[in-house]
Amino acid sequence: MASLPKFKLHDGQHMPTVGIGCWIGKAGEADEVTNMVATALRLGYRHIDTASNYGIISKSARQLGI
Structure with a gap:
């Protein structure tokens, strides 16, 4: 698997x-x-767009401990 390009902070x-x-979730x-989100984190993603108007991320964030 290819690694994701990265920025140095x-x-x-x-x-x-x-x-x-x-946004894909309903x-x-x-x-x-x-x-x-769990799969994305496992693959190395660290930018998770959770705009409040999506309305579904709160439960997921609690389940993942984030």
Whole structure:
């Protein structure tokens, strides 16, 4: 598997340039979003777009401990 391109942050840490958006989830599909975000984190994603108007991320974030 190819590694994700990364930015070097001011503190020396690296952050992948690629993020994932949670817009695909719909009300009542928090488990699907939880699985999607858990997989993204496992693959190295660190930018998770969780705009409040998506309305589903709160449950997923609690389940993942983030």
